[in-house]
Amino acid sequence: MPADVRPIARALLSVSDKTGLVAFAERLAAQGVELISTGGTRKALADAGLKVMDVADLTGFPEMMDGRVKTLHPRVHGGILAVRDDAGHRASMSEHGIAPIDLVVVNLYPFEATVARGASYEDCVENIDVGGPAMIRAAAKNHADVAVVVDPASYDLVLAEFAAQGGTTLATRRKLAQLAFARTATYDAAIASWFASVEGTFAPDTRVFGGTLAEALRYGENPHQDAAFYLGSSARAGVATARQLQGKALSYNNLNDTDAAFEAVAEFDPTRTAAVVIVKHANPCGVAEGVNLEEAYRKALACDPTSAFGGIVALNRTLDAEAARAIVEIFTEVIVAPGATEEAVAIVGAKKNLRLLVTGELPDPRAGGLAFKSLAGGFLVQSRDNAVVDDMELKVVTKRAPTNAELADMAFAFRVAKHVKSNAIVYAKDLVTVGIGAGQMSRVDSARIAAAKAREAAVAAGLAAPLTKGSVVASDAFFPFADGLLVAVEAGATAVIQPGGSMRDNEVIAAADEAGLAMVFTGVRHFRH
Structure with missing residues (x-):
């Protein structure tokens, strides 16, 4: 021995x-x-x-x-x-x-x-x-x-x-x-x-976390970084609970983006509407509601077909054959949904590298819990952003009140803005995103980029007018100046939803009134860094 x-x-x-x-x-x-x-x-x-x-x-x-x-x-x-x-x-x-x-x-x-x-x-x-x-x-x-x-x-x-x-x-x-x-x-x-x-102590003197290894990953965000995926003790429905029905192994970036996509699509109640979110680099690049998943997907794709290539597609209902056929028409990295029909699984199976994940359910966007991120020598902890626009008291601050159609689009756009990296600007029309600006140092730049994206999408679709004409615009935080709002006016937006709370709110409201816009304040900010 x-x-x-x-x-x-x-x-x-x-x-x-x-x-x-x-x-x-x-x-x-x-x-x-x-x-x-x-x-x-x-x-x-x-x-x-x-x-x-x-x-x-x-x-x-x-x-x-x-x-x-x-x-x-x-x-x-x-x-x-x-x-x-x-x-x-x-x-x-x-x-x-x-x-x-x-x-x-x-x-x-x-x-x-x-x-x-x-x-x-x-x-x-x-x-x-x-x-x-x-x-x-x-x-x-x-x-x-x-x-x-x-x-x-x-x-x-x-x-x-x-x-x-x-x-x-x-x-x-x-x-x-x-x-x-x-x-x-x-x-x-x-x-x-x-x-x-x-x-009832949110900030105990010592905070400890534990996790169980789900998978050692080939590498992290980049090939020179080591990475692994761990499961927490109270996992939300999503990548932590998902079964991978087919496709190659998920990467660090796949997991991160899939989580972002599924959390975003969970904002849309599946008993009310079919919804699809397409994510690229943790930001939504197309979101839409529809009478069925196929319609919602095609509308979401039209928002930014260039960015959607190689993206993550999240659905709020069981993946069916019609939606599956539409999704596999272009290169997609991951599809995630609460479930999938046998026919849909077979259709996706023809794309051997395409990952298909089913989670069994959607996470509750109102649920509590913790979110944390690492810093040099420590980490930050906060409660989840579980504020939902349906629960907010919208305050009309302009002379013109929004129409019912504008209100529906405002709620839709603000739902999406919650999941777009700050500074976030989202244009929407008929419950479809038509332009998204994300992660800019200046809010006015986000507004310009979103409008430019909308113009590009209109050209790709063979339309004469930009998709933002007649749209509403959502901002994840207040407009510090009227300049960002004026960019939205130039793009053709007719209504605005934003948290409010700026020292210059009156200037922004005056600019909206002068342009004939309807604007509502939510009183709730959705910064996402």
Whole structure:
């Protein structure tokens, strides 16, 4: 046996998630491993006909205090923590009747799931595991001699190595120790975050996050950057919950853009309308509502067909065959939707590299949660922008009030502006974007770029007039001067929706009145950096 291989003579098993437990324990027992267990785990093994020692028989103490005290004992922790090559440790084990434990298989009380189902404060507290993390950390610390398993996904690795080597290698024990410490860290992070929420503290002195690896990515935004995708403990519907039905692996940029597209399309209630969002580099380049997805897609595409090439298409309803045929007419990187018909899947399948993701549902745009981004040496945390235009009280500030058609287009345009990088300007007409200006240092530049995009789209469609003629315009933040508004007037816009709140609001309102525009203030800003 290689010097770094440690045999497995005794294993302690205590798990909440019993997936694969009996089969795993049977394989260990078949190799002559002595099994020790607790409570429900011991019962499950005994019911399967396995010989298993109760921890109470090992420690000489019964499980007590409603299960809070059972494994916190020197005969458990001494057996785990003892350094096998240390003479003093061996002497202590001999003196106190402590036998070594070579494998610790523990997964924790389901605290995260308990919180997620809205359990009472008392139930959540009772599902904070104490003995489990203590055993996991002890075994992980002593990985030179002890293997620790915290996830049923690791069972096959241990069994394969045990069969081949007669024990576990140091490399495997180190890998398992890393997984173990990561699990206890994310577990404690979830508990700390829950306590902060219970206390109503948005900014606790220490903020911790945890995530589970979904996929190691080939590279990040650029080939020289490493990247990986992690799942949070409370994932929103979207890329975190999606099933990829076909296509090549998603890249860092694909995931980022797909998330942006799906969050944007979730603003449109699928029971009210079919909606499609086309995204390029995390910005919408075409958005439309329609009587069906195909119509919505073709209208969205007409807004900026050049940028849509190689983009991400998000739909708020199940992808059907008609929409699928339209989408595959040009090169598209990703399609994401709540679902897809069999016929649509077959149509998309003809494009072997095109990724098709289904999520099962749309995220709730009104839901809370956290958003964060890294800084040098730290990170910023904020609550999600869950403001929805339907919930806002629109204030008419001009002499002319908007028509019902203009109001509908205003709400549509402001929905889109929420998901466009600041400074954001969105022109819309008949529930379709006709020009989008994004990410400029000057709002007037965004207005000009959006108008120029609309002129280009009109030429591409063979139209004489720019698409912005008779449109409404939305701004994610107030117009600091009247110049941006005047660009919209020149483009042919007839109505404006913006947050308001500038020192020069009166000048902007006067300019709108002079041009005969209708303008409403939302009182809500949608900066997106």
